Amino acid sequence: MRTVNVALAERAYPIRIGQSLLAKPELILPYLKTPRVAIVTNEVVAPLFLIRLVEGLTDAGVAVESIILPDGEVHKDWPTLNLIFDGLLASRCERSTTLIALGGGVIGDMTGFAAATYQRGVPFIQIPTTLLSQVDSSVGGKTAINHPLGKNMIGAFYQPRLVLADIDTLQTLPDAELKAGLAEVIKYGFIRDLPFLEWLEANLDAILAKDPTALTFAVERSCINKAEVVANDETEQGERALLNLGHTFGHAIEAGLGFGAWLHGDAVAAGTVMAAELSARLGMLQSSDVDRVRRIFERAGLPVVGPRLGAERYIELMRHDKKVEAGRLRLILLKEIGQGIISDATPLADIEAAINACCA
């Protein structure tokens, strides 16, 4: 088992990464305030992992409630969040009850937001079961639900007490979701970790074959990168924005097609290609660099072109993103491969040209 520490002063917490962690309640017990938990999961994840987790905790003397939600990004909304509150209140969960998110990013984001707001805040543990949630959404304390007018528009910064990334859960993950998670893994290489990018280029086949050793390394290295960024900038005032490489373009794709039509990671991959293309147009990357960006995503089976919504519609949707300040688009670009930068003053014509160059 590997441990990555997220250094956030009084809110510091460990990420445990390894195999067979779900069956080890002793990893969880030290982080409970009282021996009572409510596990939030969904109808797809529950049959795979819920019983294993519940049995271990129950045998260890923990009282367990389970709340099973419908699956999917389309349910990342208030009515579904309210099912969590209904369950907590019906079983009279208290301020000291720990909420455990068992599932992917949607479950993690919603359970985290429920933990942040149930009785103004209860203890929270993340057990991410997808690659995307293990390397990205479970680390850093961003929680949210969607609003019809925007993704993740309602939420909170709320840190878990513990993240448990059991690599074994990835063995049952559909290939499409594994690949979508890979988009975020590759992102860390592009924005701040060239040696990791080179390792990924050399070991991509092992990851795609779900080799546990390769997966453990990729998750650990991703979490180290994310934890460093988050520790430097918890509430996204500066450096943390680099993690949004490809995300502003990606959010436009997701919002333009309707949330759920594309996997988040697929949108990020196509969006990252757009950001790279734009970086080349602004003279920061060579066209061979943009090819390198395209190549690794293609090898991972990820899309490198976006849907043809029209450049104006893209920009309209991008302006509606949370990352907009004073009406100005803030984009993450690549100064070079392995070094992201924040740009507040990119000419609109260049953005449009980059989008047009990267749409099918």
Add this chain to the structure above:
Amino acid sequence: MRTVNVALAERAYPIRIGQSLLAKPELILPYLKTPRVAIVTNEVVAPLFLIRLVEGLTDAGVAVESIILPDGEVHKDWPTLNLIFDGLLASRCERSTTLIALGGGVIGDMTGFAAATYQRGVPFIQIPTTLLSQVDSSVGGKTAINHPLGKNMIGAFYQPRLVLADIDTLQTLPDAELKAGLAEVIKYGFIRDLPFLEWLEANLDAILAKDPTALTFAVERSCINKAEVVANDETEQGERALLNLGHTFGHAIEAGLGFGAWLHGDAVAAGTVMAAELSARLGMLQSSDVDRVRRIFERAGLPVVGPRLGAERYIELMRHDKKVEAGRLRLILLKEIGQGIISDATPLADIEAAINACCA
């Protein structure tokens, strides 16, 4: 103008108390991140005070959006909260836009929760226009909405950057609401400020006659008491619980009759008498002390007996309160007049007897 500082390290903020403050945008400008605000108010408050505030800010070069909600505790729910999000998103308010709550406790709690969660947190200013909100709910950062199964069950601790208590707004306040606010003012005397209680006993008539000098003093002294408690214990791990004197009983009254049937302060007054009665049964107060509690509430026109729901129903409802830990009722009692204490182990029979003695 008087200023009370809430000493919360990097989240410290001032409370300004005085007359004609609504017409002084220069008090607000230093606390804006950008010259853009969204004012949230309700249909009763808007005709009285909104134009004055908007004109001042607009003249000072601030872009102002207004969101007007229906009035009343029954609307302290998700659908109404969502009207705030709809308004913010429709007008594309950004992370740097400041939310201003203009109204009573319901508006303050809902706007604060919207500020805590819109795009994971935007700047927030409170302009309380009722006595209750000026002396209690606008100070301390508690924000929330109700759930059908419990009051304030969904919320966050989120501090404003500034509280502006314009005493002039109390001149149009209905008497019933002035009295309900007085219940909380009197509470500070009982739990920690005997000299203030004695001042209130001597000056109650001036307050009821809405004398500005008396009101200003009462608001300032209340805010000083609340600010001290909150600074010592921001997230209610200990001392802050003292502020709940009368509230666990009071919440049972509000929940038992349906939220909105009784004003919150009325329920707190009757609940405080129950707490005093219970304190006497446990040997801490004399019966003359309980009479003193009853007398000041009666002089203020506040109820001193609760509705006859039955002691078992009271206790059932009290157990559903957020303040419950491990199934155990935590009550605030009076060790003596002017000194509250937290009790976790009050015998159920005594609680029932106290309730029965204080119901009509």
